[in-house]
Amino acid sequence: VYQKPALYDMVNTINSVDSRENDFLLVPDGSGAIIKTSIYDESFESLSFSVYGNDPSNPTETTGSAIVPAFGIKHGETAFVTIIENGDSFATIHASKATSLSEYNRVFSSFGITPIKYSDNKIYVSEKKYDGDISLCYRFLTGNNATYAGLASACREQLIRNSVLSTKTVKKADYIPCFLSLESNTSFEQATDMLTHMKSKGINNISLRYNGAFKGGDKSRADSVLKLSKESGGKNGLAELNEYAAKQKMNIYFDLNLISGNNIPDDEKVMNIFRKDAETEIKNRTLASLSTLSKVISSVLNSTDSPEFSGFCINDAGSVLYSDFSKDGILRHEAAQIISSGIAPLSTEKSVMAVTGNFYMIKSVDSIVNMPMGISASASGAYVSIPFVPLILHGIVDYTGDAINTQINKEQALLKYVEYGACPHFAWSYESQSDKPENDIYYYDNTINVASEYYAKSNSLLNDLRDARMTDHYQVADGIFCTEYDTGSLIYVNYTDEAFETLGVTVEARSFIRVN
DSSP, X not given: OBOOOTTHHHHSEEEGGGOOTTOEEEEOSBTOEEEETTSOOTTOXXXXXXXXXXXXXXXXXXXXXXXXXXXXXXXXXXXXXXXXXXXXXXXXXXXXXXXXXXXXXXXXXXXXXXXXXXXXXXXXEOSOOOOSOOEEEEEEEEGGGOXXXXXXXXXXXXXXXXXXXXXXXXXXXXXXXXXXXXXXXOOHHHHHHHHHXXXXXXXXXXXXXXXSOBTTGGGSOGGGOOSBOTTTTHHHHHHHHHHHHHHTTOEEEEEEOSSEESOOOGGGBOBOTTOSSOBOEXXXXXXXXXXXXXXXXXXXXXXXXXXXXXXXXXXXXXXXXXXXXXXXXXXXXXXXXXXXXXXXXXGSSSEEEEESOOGGGGGGOSEEESOOOSOSSOOOSSXXXXXXXXXXXXXXXXXXXXXXXXXXOHHHXXXXXXXTXXXXXXXXXXXXXXXXXXXXXXXXXGTHHHHHHHHHHHHHHHGGGTTSOEEEEEEEETTEEEEEXXXXXXXXXXXXXXXXXXXXXXXXXXXXXXXX
């Protein structure tokens, strides 16, 4: 059922006795992480990451998920990064530190060639299995290039060569975009008022992700609901919103579910590996057979011919990848190919935004929301979050993480987004849905002043770097990090409660500064 790469025994281990201070294992946890092999961590447990997330039709227990199929090792003056080129959609990446049972730190991949599930003392085996190639590309680096930033650069180059990433660069503008995800209970008129208010606060470039504009709200599949709901304000309300956004050079993206909904016909439902009557679900939406994707996309293109709005936000296809174990179903590797080619027509004349940004489908994408900005496993002295994915993507697409107002430590999130070169992102509703509006994290009046202040700082630091490559990232001191760009600009972020001096400048406590 599982196959390890042929090179595993040769290059995917580090002898713990020989580990040096800066040696590490690189894993694709969230935005990326390194495991420092020279630091002993008694509490460290083996990790595993499902590439492109768990298959909801056949879930397995893993530590977390990866949006990029890559891992690596640094040892002394040499390092390598491994890109899974074939077999990525059913791969799991594992990492473990040396213990009393093993003297090696190791990172490797395994492949679920035949989906299988153990449950209630029974074994369920898929009637289909993967019979294609499994291939891994190893890129080796030495000297000053043997860093996680160097590995990210090599990974980026290889992914472009493999046509996984686009060769395009971000289109520059006068201001950095602020991403705004609107809750589904916001009308077009209210949205227009919110954009006007944000503009008056100095937020001059907004990419609006509009949820629930069509009948059925945000739980329905796109092909069955492409009629504007009365609650949202109908054609007149949309025309006014489009007109204002066009004049202000703002962007509107309609949120679409292409592969899931609460209105899926029985003959189009996906079955899980148990092949019972129960259909596979995710976030209260039923997954649909991917044989219907082309029909859904055609319906979208034929029903949304308004030239004013900017494009579509793919809500589900960028974040979930699944098998269909029905009689005529498909496995995940086929699903990834169908989604990647299927969404291409949406980007012909419109822009495409994606949620999460799994790498199998981002070639046609211009921006990503809710991209991981941290790690799923617990950080420690030996386990450290790094911007591996931002180092790959910066300059190719605009990206942002979860909405800042939804996070427990907003100040920490603001600093992280600057460090990782991410655009601001907020998720708001026009009216409070709580008996205590002052405690409603989605009520926009509670955080619009925070958004305005942060946007001004973020724009001054990052706007002219949107199309630049992120070339390096490193820790300067405890709680102090530096991100370098190919323009020569350096951005220092200080997470500590004390000011820090470097290169003749002072980085204030809980703040950031740009040099050059």
